[in-house]
Structures are given as structure tokens and as C-alpha cells.
Amino acid sequence: MAINAKMVKELRETTGAGMMDCKKALTEADGDMEQAVDLLREKGMAKAAKKADxxxxxxxxxxxxxxxxxxxxxxxxxxxxxxxxxxxxxxxxxxxxxxxxxxxxxxxxxxxxxxxxxxxxxxxxxxxxxxxxxxxxxxxxxxxxxKTDNESFGAYTHMGGRIAVLSHIDGNDEEAAKDIAMHAAAVNPRYTSREDVPEEEVAHERDVLKQQASNEGKPEHIVEKMVQGRLNKFYQEICLLEQDFVKDPDQKVKKYLESKGATLKSFVRYEVGEGLEKREDNFAEEVEQQMKK
Structure with missing residues (x-):
């Protein structure tokens, strides 16, 4: 039986095996899809598909x-x-x-x-x-x-690769760049500066803070001052440049960079699995299922 691209594509999507392996299996099975799947499974090439869920x-x-x-x-x-x-x-x-x-x-x-x-x-x-x-x-x-020749990367991995941060600064100072990467790994800022925070997020936070201050029974003119003060604290918590530098909490990250004659262009922080649902294993249930087989 002639093997066409559609058949190879279907088998590949079903099993997760390589294209050439799928073509060989279909040829050997004379186009029988089920037999081709079995052939790939027997060779251990269809194992990937079983893991997809x-x-x-x-x-x-x-x-x-x-x-x-x-x-x-x-x-x-x-x-x-x-x-x-x-x-x-x-x-x-x-x-x-x-x-x-x-x-x-x-x-x-x-x-x-x-x-x-x-x-x-x-x-x-x-x-x-x-x-x-x-x-x-x-x-x-x-x-x-x-980057350019006048800029530096800071690369830092923590917990054996559980957390990784890549920083990019304007200035020839790899040590300073790595310090920023280490800071981001430890403190986990969400943005570089307050200018990067989306307007809708700021507006939402302002509304929440305003309601909090109003609930405290403060006069309107006092409420506005309280909201601004608390909003500044909000920025300090989420914006890297406004955070207390982890290696010297007496100065902000921005001041530390200024002392090095550098500015932060960007940072990327990955924490493995963040935002993903974790698999929860139940050892007792697993043993019970194995005994039933």
C-alpha cells in the first residue's frame, strides 16, 4: 500500500514518534495504522505519546x-x-x-x-x-x-537551576550585572521600574488603597496623601529599581547601579514551574493501583 504524507502525519500525532520512524512503521505494516502504532510501541518509540497528558x-x-x-x-x-x-x-x-x-x-x-x-x-x-x-x-x-560591547550580561542560577535570572545593563561591569541578577533571584520583582507597570494594574491598586483609607474614616484630603504614600510602597515591592538592594538594604537598586555608572536595560527571571499545576502523587493510591494489576 502506498504511504502518503497524511498517514505519516496522523501516526506522528498519535504516537509522538519521529517522521521517518512513522514512515518506516507504516511501510512495514503495509499502511495498517493500528499495526504501525504497535510496531512503534514495541520499539519504544511511541512511549512519548503516553506521557502527553x-x-x-x-x-x-x-x-x-x-x-x-x-x-x-x-x-x-x-x-x-x-x-x-x-x-x-x-x-x-x-x-x-x-x-x-x-x-x-x-x-x-x-x-x-x-x-x-x-x-x-x-x-x-x-x-x-x-x-x-x-x-x-x-x-x-x-x-x-x-547587547553591545559597552554593555554587560549578568547570569545567575539558584538552587541548581530552579531559578535563573539574566540581567542586561548599560555599562562594562559584569559584577554589577550579576549582583542585579542575584537580587532579582532573591526578591522576585515583577517589573523594572514604575513606568513598566500597566496602567490598569496601578488604577486597580489605587482604588483598593483608596477604599482602605476611606474605611479608616480619614478626611478626603488625607485619604489622597495616604493613597499616594501606600502606592509608592506598592511600587517599591514590585519594581526592581525601587527595591532595597539585597546586598545593601540601606540603598535602592537604582542608587547601587548609579554608583557603578550603570543603568538597567532589562532582566528576565524564570522560576521553574511557576504558574503551572503541580502533580500531586499519592503513594498509597499508587501502590493500591499496582496491586490490582
């Missing part, structure tokens, strides 16, 4: 710097145990290299890029590692940052 909220965040270019990447797995696996750490290293070399615009674009010395797209290479490790693995996000 699992939650991958662990993993690693990594930073790679090459001259005036840098990339920060997060790759997820199901357990922190796998995040320490050599195959997994090699995988994220390969993905970071591919992204840094090609600078794709989206995760989908990155997954389609070929991995050097492997000869397969990132998506297929991930599926191969899934088949070997036995856990769902996914490229979640990345960001590529570029």
Missing part, C-alpha cells in the same frame, strides 16, 4: 552566554529527580545552543529547528529523550537577549 512542572532553567548574545531557557519534566539526569541536562544544553544560534521567534519555531550532531528537529529529539527517561518533557519558554 501528564503534568510537567519540574525541570531546569539555564542561561547560555556567547559574546554579545545570551539566552535563558526553561525545559520542564515531571519530577525534580529527572531534572538531575545527565540526559536531561544535556538536552537543555543542546536546546539552548540551537536557540542561541538561530534565534527563533516562538517555541513552535524552536521545536522545528534541527539539533546539530543529532540530525533531527528539537521536537523529535525531545521525544527520543522522553522514550529513554520515561517522563514527559517540554520546552516551555525562552528569551534571547543581545
Amino acid at each position: 501528564r503534568v510537567a512542572a519540574e525541570g531546569l532553567a539555564q542561561i547560555k552566554v556567547d559574546g554579545n548574545e545570551a539566552v535563558i531557557v526553561e525545559v520542564n519534566a515531571e519530577t525534580d529527580f529527572v531534572a538531575k539526569n545527565d540526559q536531561f541536562t544535556q538536552l537543555i544544553d543542546q536546546i539552548a545552543d540551537v536557540i542561541l544560534n538561530h534565534k527563533p521567534a516562538t517555541v513552535e519555531d524552536a521545536l522545528a529547528l534541527e539539533v546539530p550532531n543529532v540530525g533531527k528537529p528539537v521536537s523529535e529529539h525531545i521525544n527520543e529523550v522522553i522514550s529513554k527517561i520515561g517522563e514527559k518533557i517540554s520546552l516551555r519558554r525562552f528569551e534571547v537577549v543581545e
Whole structure:
């Protein structure tokens, strides 16, 4: 039976196996889709598809710097145990290299890029590692940052890659840039400066603070002053430049940078699994299910 692209695509989507592996399986099965799935399963190539509905909220965040270019990447797995696996750490290293070399615009674009010395797209290479490790693995996000010769990157990873921060400052001072990255890792600011906070978020916070002050029975002219004071505190909590510098709480981050003759251009902070639903394992239920088999 003639094997067409539609059949290969269907089998690939069903099993998660590589395109050429799907074509070979369909050829061997003479176009029988179910038999082709079985063939791939027997060879361990369809294992990735079984993992598709699992939650991958662990993993690693990594930073790679090459001259005036840098990339920060997060790759997820199901357990922190796998995040320490050599195959997994090699995988994220390969993905970071591919992204840094090609600078794709989206995760989908990155997954389609070929991995050097492997000869397969990132998506297929991930599926191969899934088949070997036995856990769902996914490229979640990345960001590529570029600088000039008069600027510096600060790269810092914490807790073995649980948290990663890439800072970018205007000024030739890598130590200062790393200090900023360490500060962001510890304090977790949401924005660089108050100018970056969305207007709707500020308006919402102002309304809440105004209602709080009104509930305290303060006169209107006092309420406005209280709201402004509390709004300034709100900015200090979420904006990196307005926070107390973690290594010297007596000065703000902005003042620290000024003392170094530098300014902050940007920072990217990844904490593995943030915003994702965590998988909760119940050991007793797992044992019970195994005994029933």
C-alpha cells in the first residue's frame, strides 16, 4: 500500500514518534495504522505519546552566554529527580545552543529547528529523550537577549537551576550585572521600574488603597496623601529599581547601579514551574493501583 504524507502525519500525532520512524512503521505494516502504532510501541518509540497528558512542572532553567548574545531557557519534566539526569541536562544544553544560534521567534519555531550532531528537529529529539527517561518533557519558554560591547550580561542560577535570572545593563561591569541578577533571584520583582507597570494594574491598586483609607474614616484630603504614600510602597515591592538592594538594604537598586555608572536595560527571571499545576502523587493510591494489576 502506498504511504502518503497524511498517514505519516496522523501516526506522528498519535504516537509522538519521529517522521521517518512513522514512515518506516507504516511501510512495514503495509499502511495498517493500528499495526504501525504497535510496531512503534514495541520499539519504544511511541512511549512519548503516553506521557502527553501528564503534568510537567519540574525541570531546569539555564542561561547560555556567547559574546554579545545570551539566552535563558526553561525545559520542564515531571519530577525534580529527572531534572538531575545527565540526559536531561544535556538536552537543555543542546536546546539552548540551537536557540542561541538561530534565534527563533516562538517555541513552535524552536521545536522545528534541527539539533546539530543529532540530525533531527528539537521536537523529535525531545521525544527520543522522553522514550529513554520515561517522563514527559517540554520546552516551555525562552528569551534571547543581545547587547553591545559597552554593555554587560549578568547570569545567575539558584538552587541548581530552579531559578535563573539574566540581567542586561548599560555599562562594562559584569559584577554589577550579576549582583542585579542575584537580587532579582532573591526578591522576585515583577517589573523594572514604575513606568513598566500597566496602567490598569496601578488604577486597580489605587482604588483598593483608596477604599482602605476611606474605611479608616480619614478626611478626603488625607485619604489622597495616604493613597499616594501606600502606592509608592506598592511600587517599591514590585519594581526592581525601587527595591532595597539585597546586598545593601540601606540603598535602592537604582542608587547601587548609579554608583557603578550603570543603568538597567532589562532582566528576565524564570522560576521553574511557576504558574503551572503541580502533580500531586499519592503513594498509597499508587501502590493500591499496582496491586490490582
